[in-house]
Amino acid sequence: MPLAVNPGEKESRPRRERAHIKRFVARFLGSGPSRRPLLETMGALEGAWGYRGTIERAVSMGWLPDASDAAIGHSIEDVAGLYKDMIDGGERLDKHVSGRSAWWVIRSRRGLLIAVISVENEDLLPPEPMKIDYSSYLKEKETMTVLEYDFRGDRGLLHLSVDTFIDTGNIPYRGFRLYVVT
Incomplete structure (x- = not known):
């Protein structure tokens, strides 16, 4: 409700x-x-x-x-x-909503945009840390780079990973993140 x-x-x-x-x-x-x-x-x-x-x-x-x-x-x-071209030419593939967070995936020719937001709740609790496996959203199974934007700085934080998981870490209450997989 x-x-x-x-x-x-x-x-x-x-x-x-x-x-x-x-x-x-x-x-x-x-x-x-x-x-x-x-x-x-x-x-x-x-x-x-x-x-x-x-x-x-x-x-x-x-x-x-x-x-x-x-x-x-x-x-x-x-x-x-x-990432205007990815947004304009992409399609939203998936969405997930829980009591404390929501996230969705947009896929374009260049890669994926994965957005995560904190959802307001009665207890004022931040989202629980999640591991999002993005491999099923990729058209080609290859090693990708992940940039994380928390919008508090000028640049994205580059994640070098050998797997296809995004660890959302600690997103604050009423916070949000964008992960760009290319």
């Missing part, structure tokens, strides 16, 4: 975290013709005026005055731009 969640005060940390999750989902959930524009997925419920300006220029929104929060939003946009 979905929780009734009060979005909170305009300047609250939970509200800003939810805005980042919505932006991440808007950029990385849809693929191919099912993509919806970012501005269509964000709305007045969050008091989200000014999204267009944050996409066009490096400015923070009126209710996201913190520079680190603005940097997260820009990082999401930058990474989405890097």
